[in-house]
Amino acid sequence: MxxxxxxxLANCYAPVDRxxxxxxxxxxxxxxxxxxxxxxxxxxxxxxxxxxDVVVYMxxxxxxxxxxxxxxxxxxxxxxVNMLKDERIVAWxxxxxxxxxxxxxxxxxxxxxxxxxxxxxxxxxxAEVPLYNYITLGxxxxxxxxxxxxxxxxxxxxxxxxVSPAAPI
Numbered sequence: 001m002x003x004x005x006x007x008x009l010a011n012c013y014a015p016v017d018r019x020x021x022x023x024x025x026x027x028x029x030x031x032x033x034x035x036x037x038x039x040x041x042x043x044x045x046x047x048x049x050x051x052x053d054v055v056v057y058m059x060x061x062x063x064x065x066x067x068x069x070x071x072x073x074x075x076x077x078x079x080x081v082n083m084l085k086d087e088r089i090v091a092w093x094x095x096x097x098x099x100x101x102x103x104x105x106x107x108x109x110x111x112x113x114x115x116x117x118x119x120x121x122x123x124x125x126x127a128e129v130p131l132y133n134y135i136t137l138g139x140x141x142x143x144x145x146x147x148x149x150x151x152x153x154x155x156x157x158x159x160x161x162x163v164s165p166a167a168p169i
Contacts, residue, residue: 016093021081028103029074036067039114052124059117066110070103108151
């Protein structure tokens with residue numbers, strides 16, 4: 001049994017292959033483009049550049065740049081992986097592990113920036129109705145915290161458990 005196969009059996013993750021890398025690049029690229037388009041929509045319109053308007057504009061701008069960068073990086077990763085020989089995929093992925101994580105990290109930062117822009121835009125639009133202003137603020141903060149926690153839980157933290165064949169699902 002090869003070292004890579006032993007590592008794959010020792011944890012719950014599937015081994016790296018071309019399809020997984022390309023699927024990850026496609027999924028990250030498409031969702032990044034979607035959020036980038038939503039954030040770009042926030043940049044059009046009338047702004048009087050009060051404090052809320054500046055935050056909405058800047059957060060939307062950051063979101064567009066982060067998500068567009070994630071989309072473009074994903075496209076370039078997809079192209080590179082598609083061009084590699086099958087026997088070189090695993091070695092290339094191990095050597096470029098940090099680079100492969102970059103699109104998802106940029107996408108996550110872009111999503112947080114987009115959610116911040118939505119919170120401040122709702123705050124500006126609902127300034128005359130304090131109750132609903134606070135409700136949307138609470139929902140927005142919970143959305144950001146859920147996204148940050150989910151990213152940490154699924155991407156950053158290290159798995160400390162192994163899947164047993166007899167374990168119930």
